[in-house]
Amino acid sequence: MGTHAARRGLVEQDMCYSALVEANYRRYVDRFGATVSLEEFTRQAMADPGKRPKWPKGLRDAAAADPSPRAHALRTAARFWIARDVAATERELAEQRERVAAGRRALSRKPTKKAADDVRIGSNRIARLEAGLADLRRTRPEAADGRIYPGQSAPVMVWQDGRRVVLPMRYQCRPEGKPESWDRRFPGTYNARRESLERTWKGQFGRTHGVVLASAFYEHVQRDGRDVVLEFRPDTGGPMLVACLWSRWTDEEGGDLLSFATITDEPPPEIAAAGHDRCIIPIREEHLDRWLVPGAATPAELFAILDDRERLHFEHREAA
Numbered sequence: 573m574g575t576h577a578a579r580r581g582l583v584e585q586d587m588c589y590s591a592l593v594e595a596n597y598r599r600y601v602d603r604f605g606a607t608v609s610l611e612e613f614t615r616q617a618m619a620d621p622g623k624r625p626k627w628p629k630g631l632r633d634a635a636a637a638d639p640s641p642r643a644h645a646l647r648t649a650a651r652f653w654i655a656r657d658v659a660a661t662e663r664e665l666a667e668q669r670e671r672v673a674a675g676r677r678a679l680s681r682k683p684t685k686k687a688a689d690d691v692r693i694g695s696n697r698i699a700r701l702e703a704g705l706a707d708l709r710r711t712r713p714e715a716a717d718g719r720i721y722p723g724q725s726a727p728v729m730v731w732q733d734g735r736r737v738v739l740p741m742r743y744q745c746r747p748e749g750k751p752e753s754w755d756r757r758f759p760g761t762y763n764a765r766r767e768s769l770e771r772t773w774k775g776q777f778g779r780t781h782g783v784v785l786a787s788a789f790y791e792h793v794q795r796d797g798r799d800v801v802l803e804f805r806p807d808t809g810g811p812m813l814v815a816c817l818w819s820r821w822t823d824e825e826g827g828d829l830l831s832f833a834t835i836t837d838e839p840p841p842e843i844a845a846a847g848h849d850r851c852i853i854p855i856r857e858e859h860l861d862r863w864l865v866p867g868a869a870t871p872a873e874l875f876a877i878l879d880d881r882e883r884l885h886f887e888h889r890e891a892a
Contacts, residue, residue: 589762589792591834591852592803594785594811595630595718597727597738598638604860606729606736610643612830616725616740617649624653626724626742629707630717637711658708665701668694715787722762728782728818728832731864739818741782745833746821747775764817764833766853766878770871773833776817778874779866782832783855785811790891793847802846803891806884812854815863815878835878846888854882 597613600606613635617625627635635643635650675690720726720743728741744762746754754761769777788805806812818832839851855863859877862868869877 590719590721590790591743591784591786591814592715592788592790593628593718593720593726594787595628595720595726596634596713597631597740598634599785600727600729600736600738604729604736606738608727608738610638610640610646613740614646614649615828616830617646617653624657625740627740628718628720628724628726630713631725631727631740633711633713633717654708658705661701661705661708665698665705668697668701672698718787719790722759726784726832728784728816728830729864730780730782730818731861731866736861736864739830741818742829742831743833745776745817745819745831746829747773748819748821749775750821752823762833763836763850765850766835766837766875769817769835773817776819778869778871780818780820781863781866781874782816782818783813783860783863784816784832784834786814786852787811789852791848791850795847801891802848802888804843804846804848804851804886804888806854806882807887808884812852812882812884813857813860815853815855837878840884840886843886843888851886853878854884856880856882 594600597608601608617627617635619625625632632650632654635646636654638647671690672694675687675694678684678687679691718726722744723742725740725742727738729736729738731737744755744759745764746752746761764773764776787810788803790801790803792799793802794800815835816832817835818830821827821829821831835853836850837853839849843851855877859880863874863877
């Protein structure tokens with residue numbers, strides 16, 4: 573992509589390539605009294621019978637365990653995808669075990685490179701598959717279950733019909749009216765720079781705002797001549813209300829996509845010192861509804877909300 577696009581704020585891959593979000597949508601209900609659009613979650617879960625939704629484990633497990641009678645269809649869909657992945661992993665595990673067994677039999681007769689490779693590669697693959705299978709079957713939540721990457725979905729809280737509503741949205745925003753090719757041309761649009769809100773994001777800024785609960789974000793930095801991933805986490809330990817923009821994209825065939833981007837700005841000193849030049853914007857809870865409600869604030873007032881952000885101190889460490 574050219575420097576002209578980068579200068580216009582469309583290429584924004586320099587920040588928050590992944591984040592640790594609250595994947596259990598019930599947390600928004602408990603903390604903010606929000607309503608969960610179970611219909612939207614179910615629609616996304618069942619959009620393609622041959623392709624699982626790109627949900628982090630925490631979201632899929634929350635849907636599979638939702639006890640609400642209204643969540644029956646969503647619960648069934650989530651359990652279907654978990655069961656399908658378990659079955660596929662078990663099949664591949666059986667194949668790899670047979671591969672290793674055959675390799676060992678061959679080695680006992682005559683050592684060959686192929687047999688040795690089958691044992692080595694198959695054994696490594698078995699270890700990964702067994703770990704993956706244990707993770708699929710695990711029901712005890714872990715912090716990493718909410719780690720999302722561009723293209724995956726997360727619960728996002730917005731304002732609809734006079735109330736706070738939680739919707740499932742892809743982490744990479746495709747603005748309404750843009751072609752599908754937008755995703756390939758501008759793959760960095762999971763972030764929206766504060767300085768480009770009135771240009772690149774003028775169709776969303778002041779119109780479709782959201783927040784996502786996040787406890788950390790991750791980024792590549794160069795250290796001692798190597799690329800490392802750092803985790804940035806506020807020292808408060810609590811989740812942040814991260815400011816977002818979102819869009820509902822539709823096509824002529826009735827295709828429908830909900831997607832969002834986190835808003836980023838200049839970093840605080842400790843993030844800059846760690847080698848990164850952007851930071852997500854955690855807004856104050858007292859500004860929540862003025863941020864969410866379309867037309868509740870002027871552009872100047874919206875920028876003031878972003879400026880009056882939570883002043884957090886971020887600690888960092890190399891991510892696993």
